[in-house]
Each structure stands twice: as C-alpha cells, then as structure tokens.
Amino acid sequence: MDMKLDSIGLSPFRNFSRAEWAALRADTPQPLTPEEIARLQGLNDRLSLAEIEEIYLPLSRLLSIYVAATQKLFRAMQKFLGPEQAGKMPYIIGVAGSVAVGKSTTSRVLQALLGRWANTPKVALVTTDGFLLPNAVLEREGLMQKKGFPESYDLPALLHFLTDIKAGRHPVAAPIYSHFDYDVMPNERVEVDQPDILIVEGLNVLQTSRPPKDGKGIPFVSDFFDFKIYIDADDAILERWYVERFMRLRETAFRDPAAYFHRYAGISESEADQTARSIWHAINRVNLQENILPTRQRADLILRKGGDHEVEAVALRKL
Ligand SMILES: Nc1ncnc2c1ncn2[C@@H]1O[C@H](COP(=O)(O)OP(=O)(O)OP(=O)(O)O)[C@@H](O)[C@H]1O
C-alpha cells in the first residue's frame, strides 16, 4: 500500500485486488450452512453474504493456516523444553483501525468463522475499550476530549491482561466499556478462559507506546499479537460512517433517558449532524491522524474498504 516502495519492488506487502483475494477461498473445505449464514448476518444487518464469502472466508482460511503452524511449533517446543512447561497458550489476533471503521463487526465475523475450524473451536473476543480510564479519572486529568488517545487508556492494566493470557493463566478477567453509559462499567468483567484464539480489537492494538512511569523493559501492546490486522478507509468515508452511526443511535439508544448522550435525541437533525461532525473533527479524526494511521504499516494484513464497507483491496505482509 506504499506506492513509492511498491514501484521499486520494496514494499513489505503483497497486494491483492478484491477478485484476486476472493479466488483464494476456492478450496475452503466447508461451505456455510444456511443456519451459519443467518447467524453471521444477524451480527450486522448491513453485512452482505458476498462480503462474508469473498472476503472473510478466505481470511479465516489464511488465519487457520497461521494458527495451525503456531500450534505445531508450540507442541514441538513443549517436547523440547519438557513436560512442566505452561499449558495452553491462545493465538492472539489484533484488529486495529479508526473509530467507526468496523473493527467490532469484522472481529465478530472472524470469531464466528474461525470457530468452525477443527483446531480452533473456542474463539474469544475482547475490546480494548474496557481498558479506557473511567470518566472520573479522565475528567480529573483533563482528558475527556482525548478519549481513545494513548493517554486515555490504563496501559499497565492492558499489558498485565495480555501478559496473563500469554502465560497461559486462566481464567483472566478484562474490564468492559459501555457505549450507552460512555464509561467503563465498574463492577462488570468478561472472563477469558483458555480459548484457542483470542481476538483483541481496538484503536490502539498496533501501538508501541509504553506506560508513562517506569516504562523501561516493559513490552509494547503490539508485541503480544501473533497476527495483526488493520482495517483502512479514506478519511471522508470514515467521517460519513461516524455521522451515520451517530444519527442512527439518536433514533434508537439515545432516546433512553438513561443514555449518556440522551440530550442529542432532543436536538434538531441538523444540530445533531453538526455535533457528530464536530466530535469527529475535534477528537476521532485527530486521533486517527496522530496515533492510529501511523501504526498501519506494522500490520500483517490490511483490509482496504470502499464507501459501502466492501473490501476493495487486501495487502498481506510478505517479509
Ligand atoms: N462489513 C460491514 N458491512 C456493513 N456495515 C458495516 C460493516 N462493518 C461495520 N459496519 C457499520 O459501520 C459502523 C461502525 O462499525 P463498528 O461499530 O463495527 O465499528 P468500530 O470500528 O468497532 O467502531 P468503534 O471504534 O467506534 O467501536 C456501524 O454502523 C456498522 O453497522
């Protein structure tokens, strides 16, 4: 995806058009059953069957090849090192990209598709939103307009979580974020109990920032991932998706008086549109430019989306 490097044959990525990528599913052994199709489309009513079959099936096939190779290496290492070595270690996939690019939808589709492979029946999914600092802390530190920026996360807690997973500990608990409350939920946790694959999605999974204090010798978040996916789309398209989702939420979730953004249910459509655009420009777009986009080149695979969320090109790391 780096044109200059591409033209002199030095890009670390191999590029596929949509059609070239779709052809890779050719000998995927199991077709989807009608029940599976219904369940996958239930994950997001805008997701088309063509998208599942042409993009996400080849991707799940590729990932299952990587996972099988890692599992084989792990078993060989256990034999080499002796019987008292750590038990099961999940394969960790990171899914990164801008706010509103579709990280959670892609992750849920991959979770469902990867669970169909015999060597990975148990696939867990966690979002790094749960590791955001609570609003009370963000307010105290003057960071409410920086939600999603590196400094708005409890980075040591995220690193501890990933370390525990990699060490084979179980179960490991992760905090949960509520978009309805616009805050982390103080008393709720999701438990990750020795899955074959753990998918971690978030803005920050490819980042290399260290915790502010005593950061030396501590790994980067991105170090923990066996395979890193970046979902990409043009700036103007992302803004549109953000605004469309905001307007839809205004008709649905924001109507509930308990919702953090309830006040936006009462304003006019044009005021709501203005509000969404100003949040996008003041917070999420700045975060994209400064902190998210610069991590794209670190991915193993880039999914490039067009205006209707259809993947129009794929780049796979070859080095
Ligand atoms: N493959 C897809 N096909 C059609 N629509 C999609 C697809 N993926 C996501 N969307 C839509 O795009 C919007 C953003 O998707 P999603 O919530 O998955 O993004 P996200 O990257 O997880 O966002 P955030 O970072 O804000 O949590 C939603 O309105 C969703 O319905």
Ligand SMILES: CC(C)(CO)[C@@H](O)C(=O)NCCC(=O)O
């Ligand atoms: C929670 C995050 C950071 C990521 O999902 C995002 O959805 C968010 O809330 N960003 C802050 C600005 C906004 O309200 O869109």
